[in-house]
Amino acid sequence: MDRLRALAEELKVKKPAVIVAGVGAVIVAAKAAPNVPVVQMQGGSPVAAGLAASLARPGGMVTGVTNVVGEVSEKYLELLFAAAPKLQRVGFLVDPVSGSYDAHMKNARRATERYRVEAQFAEAVKPEDLDPALSRLVKEGVQGLVIMPSAGMFIAERTRIVKFALAQRWPVVAGPSTFVEEGALISYSADSSALHRRAAYYVDRILKGAKPGDLPIEQPTKFELVVNLKTAKAIGLTIPQNLLFRADRVIE
Template sequence: MALSAALLALLAAPLAAEAQQPVRAHRIGYLAATGAPAAAHLVEAFRQGLRDLGHVEGKNIVIEYRWADGRYERLPDLAAELVRLKVDVILAVVQPAALAARGATSTIPIVMAASLDPVGAGLVASLARPGGNVTGLTSSVGPEIAGKHLELLTAAVPGTSRVAILWNPAHPAYPALVREAGGAARSLGAQLQVLEARSPDEFDGGFTAMVRERAGALLLLGGDPMFFLHRSRLVDLATRNRLPTMCGIREYVEAGCLMAYATNTRDLWRRAATYVDRILKGARPGDLPVEQPTKFDLVINMKAARALGLTIPPALPARADQVIE
């Protein structure tokens, strides 16, 4: 009897040891062109999306964060760091980060969050069949979104004949947006004043030029990570110079910008978690279609309009998905 008990204990020992083996934590790389404080709400949306799918940071996943703080030149080195860490998947936040990640690895899966034009950038072969190691979500339906932004801005400021556009030429997707905006301006009978800002040091000069040339409104290509990092300052400059501004991203309106027409960024980050989940469960990124947004929200800040002394035609707020009073 004692021998049988000893034998059973011996046989059970490997099973018990196996049961006690810690679960391997997946390692996720988070490569962002912005800075951590400016994107805290988006990081939390991504974490919540992962938690909803059973992935809990510190329990069965580890997230390695790398932030470029709006400096694109840092992205290749940060991407290389994540590759050296042998992460299981990289979440690349906005298109410049996705390009840096793809330049660093052709084998580690990459999930894009808020890429503007992944096909045009050569990140994927097509939206339906990406191929390679990159997939994820776009933040727009293509460069034509700039034309829609300009159309809504001129509707909010009737009679505007000159519109300034401020953009960062370091962003690889933005030349196409500027070209699209130029075509839209011609069709609307407006002149476009194109101004560049590669760093925050160039913001003041850009706004001085807008005032000097009597721009009546501003189209801000605010999806740029450097702009996003300094969105409160940009909104303040627009307000002080009495320039009604289409900012393109909801977070700018929350910071006091006049209006935005954009997809919900928090939802994009939550959706990115589903791609990460599927890849961790064995899916190949090249087989996962790239997802485009199906809904864009028009958000209007009436408090900002009052501060600008602007009366927006009533038909536009009536169309808005959200009006901030």
């Protein structure tokens, strides 16, 4: 996060016409250069982060696209239970500095009530927080792991997180497909290529004179489900055919 702040300050000095950022960088950029339009190309809700009044009428200097919808926690649990229906205790790795932290926690608690599963939450802000957080989930006896959206640290540390989880034989569900490529069981997220194309549209509109506060923030319409069969075999799971049929991509 300190590195992001330093980069944002460098950009501010250069007086850009618009800043394009993703994940936690949007919040940092908006604070460092409050008078510069910021286009979010992926990340949580700018509304939940306090950067926009609403999706339809942002009203400030931040607009763009969000790759997270409100019920993402419920979707993660749905997919986890589709693959491993006998789970009774699930761990959630949470980033408390994520811009949508409160909304994600509320949705996660509601989802665990719906699925009648015991939930254990472990928070991590810095890389050095990960081992204690994950070790606590081991002590709590969790049988699977949901990696919640973060300000970017979880993605950067995905190899380490997934390696730890696989050592415990945990099925892991996360957002970005990069987690599944590292060995997580399932990923479910918005199509990043489509989001980036839409971000370019926003930049074009702003450079042509549009005010960011007048441009509605878009939510994703296309999602990608990826399943790692190699991981399923390694941890002793048989993925149901109906889940495989829903997958956009299967890693074997």
